[in-house]
Amino acid sequence: MRRYGYCCINMTLGEGKKETRITTNRSMVKKTFIERGLSYASETALLNAKDLIKVIRWNNENGIKMYRMSSDIFPWASEYEYTDLPDFDAIHIALKQAGDEAKAGGQRLTFHPSPYGVLASLRDDVVTNAIKDLRQHAEVMDLMGLDQSFFYPINIHVNTTKPTKEEAAERFCQNYALLPDTVKKRLVVEVDDKGSQFTAVDLYEMVHKVIGIPITFDYLHNKCNPSHLDEKQALALCLSTWPEGVPAITHYSDSRRNHEDPTSKVVAHSDWLYEKIETYGMDFDIELEVKMKERALLDYDQKIEKIHKKGKIIILAIIFGNIK
Numbered sequence: 001m002r003r004y005g006y007c008c009i010n011m012t013l014g015e016g017k018k019e020t021r022i023t024t025n026r027s028m029v030k031k032t033f034i035e036r037g038l039s040y041a042s043e044t045a046l047l048n049a050k051d052l053i054k055v056i057r058w059n060n061e062n063g064i065k066m067y068r069m070s071s072d073i074f075p076w077a078s079e080y081e082y083t084d085l086p087d088f089d090a091i092h093i094a095l096k097q098a099g100d101e102a103k104a105g106g107q108r109l110t111f112h113p114s115p116y117g118v119l120a121s122l123r124d125d126v127v128t129n130a131i132k133d134l135r136q137h138a139e140v141m142d143l144m145g146l147d148q149s150f151f152y153p154i155n156i157h158v159n160t161t162k163p164t165k166e167e168a169a170e171r172f173c174q175n176y177a178l179l180p181d182t183v184k185k186r187l188v189v190e191v192d193d194k195g196s197q198f199t200a201v202d203l204y205e206m207v208h209k210v211i212g213i214p215i216t217f218d219y220l221h222n223k224c225n226p227s228h229l230d231e232k233q234a235l236a237l238c239l240s241t242w243p244e245g246v247p248a249i250t251h252y253s254d255s256r257r258n259h260e261d262p263t264s265k266v267v268a269h270s271d272w273l274y275e276k277i278e279t280y281g282m283d284f285d286i287e288l289e290v291k292m293k294e295r296a297l298l299d300y301d302q303k304i305e306k307i308h309k310k311g312k313i314i315i316l317a318i319i320f321g322n323i324k
Contacts, residue, residue, distance in 0.1 A: 003108055003247070003285040004301070005066025006293045010055050024048045024055060027075040041075050042085035048073040049094035056098050060105030064297065066249075066285055067102075068110045069140075077136050078129065082143075092143050099144030108285065109146060110249065111137045111154045118159040119179075120172035127175055138182040148185040150246045155188050155216050158198055158207070165198065169206035176211050188214040190251070191238070193221040193267045200234040201227035204241065214242045218251040219277070220289075224267050232280045239284055248284040252277055273300045 013022035026044045033041060052073065059067050074082065082088055102109050117130035137154050146152045160168045172189075179187065189207055192198045198206075200222060203215045217238035219231070227234060235250070242248040254275055256268035271291040290296040 001065070002279075002283065003065040004297055005064065005068060005108065005110070005285070005287045006297045007068040007112070007287065007289055008070040009293055010058060011293045011295055013051075013055060013058055022051045022054050024052045024070045025072045027072050030076070033076045033079065038080060038084060039086055041080070042087040042091070045074045045085060046087045046091050046094065049091050049098065052098040053094060053101055056101045056105070056107060056109075059107055059294075060101065062294070062298065063301075064294065065106055066108040066110070066287060068112055068287055071111060071113055071137065073140065074136070078133065082136070082139060095140065095143040096145050099141075099146050102144070102146070108249075109141070109144075109152050110287065111141070113137055113154065113156055115157060115159055117156065119156065119175045120158050120160050120168045122160075122162060122171075127178075131175070131178055134183045134187065135180055138180070138186060141186065142182055148182050150186060150188060150214055150243060152186055153188045153214070153216075153249060154183065154186045155190055155249070157190050157192055158203075161197055165196075165202065166206065169198070169202070169210075172207060173210045176213070188216050188249070190216040191218045191221045191225070191234075193218070193224045195225050197225060199225055199227035200238050201229060204237055208241045212241075214238075214248065216249055216251060218289075220253045220255060220267065220269070221251070223255070231278070235280065236282065239282060249287055250284055251287050251289050253289040272296045273303075276304075 009025060010022065015021060026048050028040070028044065052069065056067065082091070085091065113133055117133040118126050119130045119134070121127050121130065134154060141152055142148070158168060158172050162168060176184070189203055191200050191203060200215065200217060207213055208215055215238040217235050222231060222234050229237065239248045253269040254273060255266050256264040256270045257266045259270050259274045269289050269291060273288070273290060273296055277286060288297050288300070
């Protein structure tokens with residue numbers, strides 16, 4: 001079974017008045033955190049954790065089997081440890097219930113921490129902060145009762161090529177050794193979108209071969225930053241890095257420039273999906289990085305269902321307006 005997922009915000013549940021909408025992204029500016037302190041951060045995290053249960057339940061009810069959780073569940077987590085929060089016990093109970101909901105529905109959960117966490121940075125303080133950030137993401141999954149495995153991955157980029165790509169990759173691998181096992185058992189690294197950054201082949205040769213970390217294939221990134229391999233070969237290479245028995249996760253979005261706004265950057269994600277995702281007969285899960293979130297996912301599901309019911313190739317041209 002192929003899982004399709006979306007990222008962080010459920011637009012359907014987020015509709016309505018601010019005080020009643022369901023969201024796991026409640027946060028605050030630094031000034032508010034300083035003024036109101038841990039108690040307010042704790043209250044906010046508890047609301048986010050309780051709403052995470054509702055989002056996961058909604059996903060299960062609507063047949064969505066994968067979901068990227070928000071990194072903002074704990075606002076300003078860099079400034080404290082979770083156990084410092086006055087509501088920690090209640091937060092733990094809510095997160096555990098969210099994890100139980102996910103497991104009961106066979107829902108795969110993922111994280112994609114901020115790009116500001118640079119494990120391969122030249123600066124020691126940045127590396128220290130990145131390690132804490134990754135540890136805290138893993139702790140959320142632990143509090144939820146999720147297995148320490150790549151089935152529940154924490155996805156990052158190398159995020160630097162200074163002073164050279166080779167040296168940055170070497171630092172990434174060296175600093176990977178500093179991570180706790182709860183992170184190592186979940187950490188995966190993603191293909192980049194800029195031409196100067198890491199291609200699928202770069203990550204395979206410089207990172208995976210050294211530390212065995214799985215690689216997340218991103219369709220749009222690979223189009224913007226291809227290696228010498230074609231798309232099918234690059235996808236297969238990334239899939240080969242995932243352990244047996246754990247479906248690989250890929251990311252997919254169409255280009256906003258090509259389909260919605262010709263003035264956008266080519267790497268900008270589209271609102272909706274316009275092309276049928278080419279899987280080349282391979283088995284893996286797909287996380288949709290599109291602006292319309294669960295609505296785009298359900299719209300895509302309806303298009304695919306029509307194709308299956310019609311059983312004719314011609315329907316592709318009718319439903320998807322830009323098939324290559």
